[in-house]
Amino acid sequence: MHPIISIRDLSKTYESGFQALKSVNLDIYKGEIFALLGPNGAGKTTLISIICGLVNPSTGTVTAGGHDIMRDYRAAREQIGLVPQEITTDAFESVWANVNYSRGLFGKPKNHDFVEKVLRDLSLWDKKDSKIMTLSGGMKRRLLIAKALAHEPDILFLDEPTAGVDVELRHDMWRLIRGLAETGVTIILTTHYIVEAEQMAERVGVINHGEIILVEGKAELMRKLGKKQLTLELHAELTAVPDGLADFDLELAGEGRKLVYTYDTQKERTGITRLLAELNAQQIRFRDLSTSESSLEEIFVSLVKRDA
Amino acid sequence: MNLRGAQAIYLYEMARTGRTLLQSVLSPVISTSLYFVVFGGAIGSRIVEIDGVSYGAFIVPGLLMLMLLMQSISNAAFGIYFPKFVGTIFEVLSAPISPFEIVLGYVGAAATKSIILGLIILATAWMFVDVRIEHPFMMITFLVLTAVTFSLFGFIIGIWADSFEKLQIVPLLIVTPLVFLGGSFYTIDMLPPFWQTVSLFNPVVYLISGMRWSFYENADVSLWVSLSMTLVFLALCLTAVWWIFRSGYRLKP
Numbered sequence: 001m002h003p004i005i006s007i008r009d010l011s012k013t014y015e016s017g018f019q020a021l022k023s024v025n026l027d028i029y030k031g032e033i034f035a036l037l038g039p040n041g042a043g044k045t046t047l048i049s050i051i052c053g054l055v056n057p058s059t060g061t062v063t064a065g066g067h068d069i070m071r072d073y074r075a076a077r078e079q080i081g082l083v084p085q086e087i088t089t090d091a092f093e094s095v096w097a098n099v100n101y102s103r104g105l106f107g108k109p110k111n112h113d114f115v116e117k118v119l120r121d122l123s124l125w126d127k128k129d130s131k132i133m134t135l136s137g138g139m140k141r142r143l144l145i146a147k148a149l150a151h152e153p154d155i156l157f158l159d160e161p162t163a164g165v166d167v168e169l170r171h172d173m174w175r176l177i178r179g180l181a182e183t184g185v186t187i188i189l190t191t192h193y194i195v196e197a198e199q200m201a202e203r204v205g206v207i208n209h210g211e212i213i214l215v216e217g218k219a220e221l222m223r224k225l226g227k228k229q230l231t232l233e234l235h236a237e238l239t240a241v242p243d244g245l246a247d248f249d250l251e252l253a254g255e256g257r258k259l260v261y262t263y264d265t266q267k268e269r270t271g272i273t274r275l276l277a278e279l280n281a282q283q284i285r286f287r288d289l290s291t292s293e294s295s296l297e298e299i300f301v302s303l304v305k306r307d308a
Numbered sequence: 309m310n311l312r313g314a315q316a317i318y319l320y321e322m323a324r325t326g327r328t329l330l331q332s333v334l335s336p337v338i339s340t341s342l343y344f345v346v347f348g349g350a351i352g353s354r355i356v357e358i359d360g361v362s363y364g365a366f367i368v369p370g371l372l373m374l375m376l377l378m379q380s381i382s383n384a385a386f387g388i389y390f391p392k393f394v395g396t397i398f399e400v401l402s403a404p405i406s407p408f409e410i411v412l413g414y415v416g417a418a419a420t421k422s423i424i425l426g427l428i429i430l431a432t433a434w435m436f437v438d439v440r441i442e443h444p445f446m447m448i449t450f451l452v453l454t455a456v457t458f459s460l461f462g463f464i465i466g467i468w469a470d471s472f473e474k475l476q477i478v479p480l481l482i483v484t485p486l487v488f489l490g491g492s493f494y495t496i497d498m499l500p501p502f503w504q505t506v507s508l509f510n511p512v513v514y515l516i517s518g519m520r521w522s523f524y525e526n527a528d529v530s531l532w533v534s535l536s537m538t539l540v541f542l543a544l545c546l547t548a549v550w551w552i553f554r555s556g557y558r559l560k561p
Contacts, residue, residue: 014561015561052398052402053401053402053560054398054401054402054560055560055561056556056560056561073404074310074404074405074406075404076404077402077403077404078404080402082398082402084395084398086395088394088395088396088398089394089396090394090396091394092324092327093320093323097320097323101316101319101320102399103316104312104313104315104316104319105313105316105317105399105400105403105405106310106313106403106404106405107310107312107313107403107404107405108312109312147399
């Protein structure tokens with residue numbers, strides 16, 4: 001499958017000498033939701049800004065839909081819509097004029113039916129004649145999405161779409177993004193909320209210190225790097241992990257009433273059988289047991305730590 | 309060519325003007341009227357004719373230039389500075405639109421607004437004094453050239469400025485003195501010889517002189533020198549704008 005966005009050896013050093021990106025290579029495929037996950041200052045916004053034409057790259061190439069973003073910038077940019085991180089809108093214009101302006105800017109002929117549909121889909125139709133300054137924060141964010149969609153892009157960049165947004169609004173935003181993806185738009189979102197990547201993305205790229213540390217299908221990532229924990233609820237309290245169990249990665253929790261065993265799902269032997277046999281031999285009885293997988297958050301923290 | 313993009317910027321900017329009509333049209337008209345009352349009426353009545361033209365009529369081309377320069381610069385500077393300031397410039401920079409088309413939109417709108425204002429000021433002048441225009445074609449040429457050139461100059465200031473203070477500093481500290489000392493209210497030969505020579509280094513002298521020639525056929529410097537200097541300044545501004553977009557100066561890190 002041909003990538004819709006192809007990034008090769010992309011680096012960026014700002015005038016201050018700060019190297020925001022170090023030789024980034026990344027392919028993004030048509031129709032997917034890709035999450036670029038990284039802590040603040042990792043280089044996410046720089047990467048997006050270069051692709052969208054807001055920042056000049058130092059070295060490397062990017063193609064969007066097969067068009068080089070520098071040499072063939074018109075064809076490349078026609079396909080791209082950008083929703084920036086900051087809410088940056090005019091104040092005195094009406095919603096309708098502002099969204100139509102965005103469409104015109106991208107060279108598209110007037111199409112009131114299409115703009116109406118975009119505004120309806122984003123629940124902004126009622127507000128079409130309102131001045132932008134009268135909109136709530138959530139509406140302004142939706143307006144930015146409407147503006148980015150006004151020229152019918154194939155690729156949509158969402159830079160931290162839910163930063164500083166309350167829980168309810170965040171869920172609305174996720175629903176909205178999924179709906180967009182269903183229409184065939186390729187979506188690249190940056191986030192430092194792991195739960196967002198976990199909820200939304202099909203593939204996740206982890207970026208830190210300007211380098212892509214890893215790109216993986218979300219399920220694959222969870223499976224590969226995921227650790228599991230077995231929690232045993234004990235009948236009797238323990239004050240310390242018994243000596244005979246020192247070989248196992250065990251922790252006492254719940255004031256000595258829980259024994260937590262962390263194991264690697266990738267290993268051939270998880271050690272569970274041996275642990276249970278050993279517990280039996282030492283006559284440590286338990287009432288209940290449960291297992292849990294590590295979340296993307298834990299995976300992420302371990303990756304970023306490893307990288308540091 | 310993405311002419312639709314240029315048109316979108318142009319119409320958007322013109323709509324902005326439309327929203328602030330009272331401020332953008334009424335204030336220059338009022339200040340021009342004040343100039344006519346003070347200089348044309350009160351002081352002008354005590355001044356003899358200059359080159360066969362009454363003082364009130366004599367200051368019309370200079371006043372027109374004064375307003376044209378100030379308005380072109382401030383319109384264009386604000387037009388590009390504001391999206392930079394609030395951040396909405398990202399949309400223009402990420403659109404499939406060339407620097408030429410961006411300039412066409414922003415500078416075209418600023419120049420259009422100044423030309424309309426110039427015509428309104430001229431109409432206002434007519435109400436106070438007897439204005440005659442000997443060379444209407446030349447007058448329109450100077451009007452358009454000056455509006456475009458100084459809108460470009462304003463565009464450059466708007467890109468350069470990173471604070472509202474800087475946005476004001478060039479028009480206030482440089483352009484206003486240059487216009488006042490450029491012969492808006494007098495002819496250069498009224499000055500002592502030393503200051504006459506100094507005045508020749510003031511580019512605005514050439515603009516006002518050219519405009520006055522198109523009205524009354526009298527000028528401080530030859531018409532062709534005026535026209536050439538205007539074109540030289542236009543070329544300088546175009547080069548600066550070209551460099552700005554090429555280097556991404558203050559637009560793209």
